[in-house]
Amino acid sequence: MFLTVKSTGMTFYRHAGRACLLFFALLMVLDAALSHGWAKGHGLSAEKTQKVREGVEQRAPAGKVHERRGGIDSLTATAAVVMDADTGELLFARKPQWRGQPASTIKVLAAMVALEEVTGDEFLRVSRNAASRPRSKIYLRPGKKYRAWDLLNATLLHSANDAAVALAEGVAGTEGAFARRMTELARRLGACDTFCRNATGLTAKGQYTTPYDLAIILRAAMEDPRLSSILQCRRTMACHTTVRNHNKALWQIPGARGGKTGYTSAARRTYVGCFERDGKRVIIAFLGSEDLWSDLRLLASRAFPSGGKGKVLAGRAAGHQQGTGKGLPADDS
Secondary structure, three states: OOHHHHHHHHHHHHHHHHHHHHHHHHHHHHHHHHHHHHHHHOOOOOOHHHHHHHHHOOOOOOOOOOOOOOHHHOOOEEEEEEOOOOOOOEEEEOOOOEEEEOHHHEEEEEEEHHHOOOOOOOOEOOOOOHHHHOOOOOOOOOOOEHHHHHHHHHHOOOHHHHHHHHHHHHHHOHHHHHHHHHHHHHHHOOOOOEEOOOOOOOOOOOOOEEHHHHHHHHHHHHHHHHHHHHHOEEEEEEEEEEEEEOOOOHOOOEEEEEEEEEEEEOOOOEEEEEEEOOEEEEEEEEEEEOOHHHHHHHHHHHOOOOOOOOOOOOOOOOOOOOOOOOOOOOOOO
């Protein structure tokens, strides 16, 4: 009896071992088949295939998956708005109050502050501090005087940091004092989520803006004929050199009326611009873009569908119904 039970037990374990080996062999075959598209070729849906995979093994967490996306989902900007320039209504919003480094887009606000104090005909002396600013710059000579209008053109078209600081020091004495005036003006305009530490947009701790605020600022700037004329200019002479507008939208996107690009490694690509088609004006602003011109074309095409009339886009943000980088320099701000 003992021998019979022992023999039976050994037989059981042998069969069980063979069954386990066969089971794991089948799992390996199934996994290989799934990997080579066998399941798809035999009518197994992607959803069922994934469930089978999950049942076969527990995988380590996957890395970032880059999916092909279409429509507004392909927007790379962290935060963006499309605003009706006449009413201030938001036609589209993705994180409209998200705070980020503005890069050179903030130079629009700097120009507005400067034009509160100068007419453009004044000559301002360039300090060593201003001349030493990193690029983008037009390499102003310290101690030399330049016309304020030329400094404005260099600041807004060429995004010249040395020109922006020369303006700031000429108007307020120091760049810090000028930055405080920028913050004060932003508050008066209703851009209450903007805080400036400098006149250039170069990365600074505690400096920030939002897409919504940038739209408000540019909306006001475009009402000033002096600023709008500069922002829509493609190139001009300033400070004894030719300055070219970094805003390629002026000749690449129909209806572009002016704007400002920005880039720093911290801010990524930033943009604010005004567009008009068939009497409809919009302001497009965004922060944290990885593909400035693709993002801009996408938002412009959504703001102006066929026929030229703007439409409200999916993603309107409640509470905000009232009222750009391939080709950019290495350090635009």
